[in-house]
Amino acid sequence: MEQRRVLEVKNLKTSFFTxxxxxxxxxxxxxxxxxxxxxxxxxxSGCGKSVTQMSVLQLIQSxxxxxxxxxxxxxxxxxxxxxxxxxxxRRIRGAGIAMIFQEPMTSLNPVYTIGEQLTEVIRTHTxxxxxxxxxIGVAALEAVGIPDAQxxxxxxxxxxxxxxxxxxxxxxxxxCRSKIIIADEPTTALDVTTQAQVMELLxxxxxxxxxxxxxxxHNLGLVTRYSHRVYVMYAGKIIEAGATEDxxxxxxxxxxxxxxxxxxxxxxxxERELVPIQGxxxxxxxxxxxxxxxxxxxxxxxxxxxxxxxxxxxxxNEHWVACHLDAEVSQA
Numbered sequence: 001m002e003q004r005r006v007l008e009v010k011n012l013k014t015s016f017f018t019x020x021x022x023x024x025x026x027x028x029x030x031x032x033x034x035x036x037x038x039x040x041x042x043x044x045s046g047c048g049k050s051v052t053q054m055s056v057l058q059l060i061q062s063x064x065x066x067x068x069x070x071x072x073x074x075x076x077x078x079x080x081x082x083x084x085x086x087x088x089x090r091r092i093r094g095a096g097i098a099m100i101f102q103e104p105m106t107s108l109n110p111v112y113t114i115g116e117q118l119t120e121v122i123r124t125h126t127x128x129x130x131x132x133x134x135x136i137g138v139a140a141l142e143a144v145g146i147p148d149a150q151x152x153x154x155x156x157x158x159x160x161x162x163x164x165x166x167x168x169x170x171x172x173x174x175x176c177r178s179k180i181i182i183a184d185e186p187t188t189a190l191d192v193t194t195q196a197q198v199m200e201l202l203x204x205x206x207x208x209x210x211x212x213x214x215x216x217x218h219n220l221g222l223v224t225r226y227s228h229r230v231y232v233m234y235a236g237k238i239i240e241a242g243a244t245e246d247x248x249x250x251x252x253x254x255x256x257x258x259x260x261x262x263x264x265x266x267x268x269x270x271e272r273e274l275v276p277i278q279g280x281x282x283x284x285x286x287x288x289x290x291x292x293x294x295x296x297x298x299x300x301x302x303x304x305x306x307x308x309x310x311x312x313x314x315x316x317n318e319h320w321v322a323c324h325l326d327a328e329v330s331q332a
Contacts (some may be wrong), residue, residue: 003034005073006212007056007097007180012070014055017063021285025051025065027236033180036206038213040223040244042259043233046281049216050102052233053182057093058084074180095125098173102185102216105165108157114141114168115153118175125176140175141168143208144201163194170201174209181205184216199226220256221263224248232256235282235292238311242319252314252321254297291324299325 014026025048033039041049054060055067058079072079074096082088093099101107108117118137119130128136134153141149144167157165166186173181183202187195203226205211215223223230223244230247232240232255240253251257258277279296290305291297297304301324309322 003037005032006035006075007033007214008071008073009052009056010071010073012052012055012072013068014051014060014065015068016065018285023284024236024287025284026055029070029233029236029238031231031238031241033212033214034228035212036210037229038203038206038215038223038227039229039231040220040227041214041216041231041233042218042220042223044218044281046284047233048236048284049218049233050184053099053184053214053216056182057097057099058082058089059099060084091125094121094172094176095178097180097182098176098178099182100166100169100173100184100186102188105157105162107169108165110157112156113153114155114157114160118153118168118172121172122175136175137171140171143174144168144171145197146171161194163191163198166198167201170198170205173211174205177209178211180212180214182214182216185218186215187217187219187222195222199223202226219263220259232259235287236284237292237322238320239293239322240320241311243317246315246317246319250315250319252319252325253293253323254299254325255293258296 009032010030012026012029016023016025029052041052043049051060056072056079058067060067067080070080074092079089079092115134115137118140119133122128122133122136123130137153138149141152146152146164146167160168186198186202199222202213202215206213215227217223227244229242230244231238232253234255240247240256247256251260261275262277277296282292282295291308294300294304303324309324311320311322313320
């Protein structure tokens with residue numbers, strides 16, 4: 001039986017208009033999310049991952065940013081039909097779709113306690129009493145594994161570690177019963193052990209609360225154990241997408257293979273050196289014609305210089321790639 005899609009983004013375009021020109025941060029991006037699924041949006045910094053998710057919730061600062069087109073379908077409604085500051089969008093943010101931002105320590109107000117901030121969010125979306133909101137908040141903190149939840153509700157953000165604050169933000173989504181959680185770089189600045197704990201926590205939410213999760217990260221190695229499907233972004237576009245196993249075992253795009261070669265593998269030769277991707281991502285203003293990855297690619301052909309490749313399906317599974325390489329060349 002086909003899974004129901006809880007979110008579908010179609011041909012999304014978001015640009016920033018600066019004195020030096022238009023920056024096409026999100027350029028014709030499409031993806032979808034099923035019920036109780038974890039997907040990963042992967043790519044280097046500046047490739048458009050976070051801007052794509054900010055566009056979903058219409059949190060783009062305007063000016064200079066503007067969503068130019070596309071559809072964002074959630075529960076059968078196109079979110080772009082609503083004004084960014086409308087009551088409809090305010091209800092969707094938090095209760096429908098929650099976002100955990102990549103800098104947890106700056107996501108909470110330092111002059112209010114955890115309890116004050118958590119109960120405010122809960123009351124905004126559930127219209128319950130302050131006392132009930134407090135108990136819901138305590139239960140949410142306990143659900144994400146924070147000990148002494150009653151006491152922690154009285155703490156200020158600076159009294160908690162980065163990993164603990166990350167759990168508080170996740171607890172906010174649980175308390176509001178969010179259908180979708182967008183975790184933007186959820187393990188940034190966390191030690192390896194805490195990274196694993198945060199990812200295990202997100203996985204448990206899918207099983208316990210039937211939540212769907214979008215993990216935005218530059219670390220392809222981090223999400224391979226947890227995500228069901230992966231979307232690889234480069235220069236504002238999706239350049240490869242498919243089931244996690246397919247992406248790992250049969251990476252097609254040279255950029256995807258480059259990301260994987262940067263990940264340490266304990267099962268391989270310990271003497272193997274990590275191979276970095278040469279160069280840097282391009283500026284998104286006035287991109288030249290052809291494939292945006294061509295200055296860094298070792299497999300460039302004449303077609304790559306003149307024409308940007310469109311996404312095409314490869315193999316029997318839902319594996320898509322935007323690359324001019326033939327199968328024999330890519331798998332070599």
